[in-house]
Amino acid sequence: MLNTEPNIAAPDDFYEALLALHQDLSPEQGRQVDARLILLLCNHIGDPAVLRQAMARAREGIVPAGHDATLAARA
Amino acid sequence: MHVDYRSLRFEYRRSPDQSAPQAARHAVVVVGAGPVGLATAIDLAQALEGSGRRVLLLDDDASLSNGSRAICFAKRTLEIFDRLGCGDAMVEKGVTWSRGRVFHREDPVYSFDLLPESGHRRPAFVNLQQYYVEGFLLDRARAMPGIEIRWGNKVAAVEPSEDGVGLTVETPDGAYRIVADYLVAADGARSPIRRALGLESKGRTFRDRFLIADVRMKADFPAERWFWFDPPFHPNQSVLLHSQPDGVWRIDFQLGWDADPVAERDPVRVIPRVRALLGKDADFELEWVSVYTFSCLRMERFRHGRVVFAGDAAHGVSPFGARGANSGVQDAENIAWKLALVLRGAAPDALLDSYDAERVAAADENILNSTRSTDFITPKSEASRAFRDAVLDLARDCAFARRLVNSGRLSLPSTYAASPLNTPDDEVFEGPMVPGAPALDAPLAGGDWLLRHLGGGFVLLHFGEAAPAPPATVPPLRVLAVTAAADAEGLAARRYDARPGTTYLIRPDQHVCARWRRFDPEAVRAALDRATGRGVEGA
Known part of the structure; x- marks a missing residue:
């Protein structure tokens, strides 16, 4: 079960560190750091049910405005 | 003897069917002399031996594959080739391998061994140009009296009906007509037969070359x-x-x-x-x-009455994973024994529906694996590119990330876990030999191998000293007794989680369909009925 109750002892310290992690990075570099961070944390959590809940919550309320680069195939 | 299979040309020869007053009738026609059509024809001819029925194989060309094309042939496919009588030729000529290595820039990031244990007759993979595979299959097919091959015979029209499939075949001498009880279309990704029947294969094309x-x-x-x-x-x-x-x-x-x-x-x-x-x-x-x-795509159904589609005609995947030709050969062995039993009158036509159920599920498994590999190799958005690069970067010093690196998950045979032909377990078993699984090989005493004795017909695989007499059934059963002396290394018992008395029912395609802790002739009969499409429930 995904824990959405407070779980971080010093929230302001954590948030500052999260922003410091991205300091002076270009958008591409920021995305690179985020991707690594997400992978590290997901592996640490491990529980697939928790990961799916977190993914669903993260996507909530976002209407897709882009599209993946695939094409329909018919033969 | 070295044969350049690419240079072989096969002559069109006029068949008596072309002068017949009425369309000649054939029990089964296979269209396409690629790896899938050839494997289907050989398997069918073996299963129909002694029934008086022959297999007619039509091909619109006069030669084998001119390019290397499919090159990776998986362990399971080699085991099928063994059953078809040409496994040794494939393995002797092929380059045996089991290890893959992945590099990011100049650094090794991940390696995998596809067969980390011994005690199997066949290796994880051999690499072999498609023209050799076709050549060895063709050598075998041409030695079989139960197969007639007609080169330069192009199917131009298909008329399916309740009691047969009418075919119009074009040749250098003009067109002629035949009627088939059943038609296997192994005519490739662009399948003219699929098109002639107004059917489609649908999916996704990946934006990459x-x-x-x-x-x-x-x-x-x-x-x-x-x-x-x-x-x-x-x-x-x-x-x-x-x-x-x-x-x-x-x-x-x-x-x-x-x-x-x-x-x-x-x-x-x-x-x-x-x-x-x-x-x-x-x-x-x-x-x-x-x-x-490439595209990942499949037909909605592989069986359409008396016409069944196999190989690329039925489904397509990316090459990363070697799942195209391998899965096609597995289609071939799945349809062959079923069709042969139906033609012999030993099973109802409904058995053929299980080809659809089992091989559509297998195609979905292959497409899923292939799509995942392609999504890694060919990122479809900025986000997928960022995650891909992050995985490769982390893989250098984080073990977990190496498991995420996906350069192709290589072909493994499907377990038909949801097949209507399976009898669910009543007792507790451990390990991978669940109903629906392809039987694992194991060494037997005297340099023998377990898989040599499975397949062809239904086999009762019995572990222990007192082998039971097989009950009289249609189709008949063979008993294979694996004694402690035969299983000297104990690997067969371990792989099948067997104790004295453990009995498996193995299908003609070497897939498990039922198992028990002790032999019970009534349970065996019921399982055989179910496995041949005569089960009271589900089939």
Whole structure:
């Protein structure tokens, strides 16, 4: 079960560190750091049910405005 | 004896059917003499032996594959080739391998061994040009009186009806008609038969292009699958290097969607790409060059009355994973025994529905694996690119990330876990030999192998000293008794979680369909009925 109750002892310290992690990075570099961070944390959590809940919550309320680069195939 | 199978030309010969006053009737017609059609014809002919029924194989061409094309043949496919009587030729000629290595830029990031245990007759994979595979299958087919092959015979029209399939066949002498009880369409990705019936294969095309350059050279790379992401000799794209017999190497360069498919085939473009990998002084010649895109797609159903589709005609995947030809050969063995039993009157026509259920599920499994590999190799959005790069970066020092690196998950046979032909377990078993699983091999005393004794017909695999007499059934059962002395290393008992008395019912395609802790003739009869489409429930 995904824990959405407070779980971080010093929230302001954590948030500052999260922003410091991205300091002076270009958008591409920021995305690179985020991707690594997400992978590290997901592996640490491990529980697939928790990961799916977190993914669903993260996507909530976002209407897709882009599209993946695939094409329909018919033969 | 070395045969250049690419240079063989097969003569069209006029058949008496072409002068017959009425359309000649054939029990089963297979269309397409590629690996899937040839395997289907051989398997069918073996299963129909003694029934007086022959297999007619039609091909619109006069030669085998001219390029290397499919090169990786998996353990399970080799085991099928063993059953078809040509496994030794494939393995002797092929390059045996089991290890893959993945590099990011210049650094090794991940390696995998596809068969980390011993005690199997066949290796994880052999690499072998498709023309050899077709050639060895053809040698076998031509030695079988139960197969007639007609080259230069092109199916131009298909008329399915309740009691047969009418075919109009075009030849250099003009068209003629025949009627088939059943038709197996193994006529490739563009399947003219699929089109003639107004059917479609649907899915996704990936926005990427790849260049295959098969080169002939002397090289001391090991017989391993090497895959680079973003190597210095081909920046921002991937490259695959793989060994084939006769000193031929498969090099597969990712080019990107914007590459010009015609210009990229020009040796003037290809040779510098190869030199960048091999070094500027490398001595090689181009053997076969092809630029391709690919799609993951399948037909909604593989059985349409008396017409069944197999191989690329029924489904398509990306090449990363070697799941195309391998799964096609597995389609072949799935349909062959079922069709043979129906033709012999030993099983109802409904048995053929299980081909659809089992092989559609297998195609979905292959498409899923293939799509995942492609999503890794060819990122479809900025986010997927960022995660891909992050995985490769972390893989250098984080073990978990190495497991996420996906350069192709290589072909494994499907377990038909949801098949209506399975009898669910009543007792507790451990291990992978669940109903629906392809039987695992194991060494037997005297250099023998378990799989040599399974398949063909239904087999009762019995562990222990007192082998039971088989109950009289249609189709008949053979008993294979595995005694402690025969299973000297104990590997068969371990792989099948067997104790004295444990009994498995194995299908003609070597898949498990039922198992018990003790032999019970009534339970065996019921399981056989179910496995041949006569089960009271579900089938």
